[in-house]
Amino acid sequence: QSALTQPRSVSGSPGQSVTISCTGTSSDVGGYNYVSWYQQHPGKAPKLMIYDVSQRPSGVPDRFSGSKSGNTASLTISGLQSEDETDYYCCSYAGSSVVFGGGTKLTVL
Amino acid sequence: QVQLVESGGGLVKPGGSLRLSCAASGFTFSDYYMSWIRQAPGKGLEWVSYISSNVNTVYYADSVKGRFTISRDNAKNSLYLQMNSLRVEDTAVYYCARDLKLWASDFWGQGTLVTVSS
Numbered sequence: 196q197s198a199l200t201q202p203r204s205v206s207g208s209p210g211q212s213v214t215i216s217c218t219g220t221s222s223d224v225g226g227y228n229y230v231s232w233y234q235q236h237p238g239k240a241p242k243l244m245i246y247d248v249s250q251r252p253s254g255v256p257d258r259f260s261g262s263k264s265g266n267t268a269s270l271t272i273s274g275l276q277s278e279d280e281t282d283y284y285c286c287s288y289a290g291s292s293v294v295f296g297g298g299t300k301l302t303v304l
Numbered sequence: 305q306v307q308l309v310e311s312g313g314g315l316v317k318p319g320g321s322l323r324l325s326c327a328a329s330g331f332t333f334s335d336y337y338m339s340w341i342r343q344a345p346g347k348g349l350e351w352v353s354y355i356s357s358n359v360n361t362v363y364y365a366d367s368v369k370g371r372f373t374i375s376r377d378n379a380k381n382s383l384y385l386q387m388n389s390l391r392v393e394d395t396a397v398y399y400c401a402r403d404l405k406l407w408a409s410d411f412w413g414q415g416t417l418v419t420v421s422s
Contacts, residue, residue: 231405240415241349242412246405247405284349292364297348
């Protein structure tokens, strides 16, 4: 149950797009199409943004999209807004368990 | 509306025990899988445990296996986490979460802080 690898930080200007990567192994990200992404503002509970690699729960803007290639999943946020500045975590099924990434801090310049 | 309210956190000495509770409302609790997920101060999220809607299936992270026990009472709309042999590294905010899937929690409580310290 090793943590998935995410960049510690990414940044982008308002209106631009940014992509956050999440790298695992064939035992988790690469083995299943069961990747989720969470957004967490300071002091708040996480919010589900993407599940099953690319599905958006109702209420999540379509500026947020997910994809996967091999052992790496990605979250892309287009049309960056100031309120997108916060922490993002990926998560994957790993066969009778779940593993999270270490988290990525998104800065909107 | 969906609400999950955790309770039972606090300060405990290493080797001690604590029982967390999560009261659910606003949805049919017995229809959903549930999980506990924790976050150490200033750190990332760590999945702890999962229980199926009918209690037939439970999973644990290796870090808590043999020490923590997840349970639920569908009649009381409640989820529990019995934590024994607590370690300093168990210090964290513990979140109760409703699961769309084992790997996708669509509603979270606000968390309860567990501090393990001598």
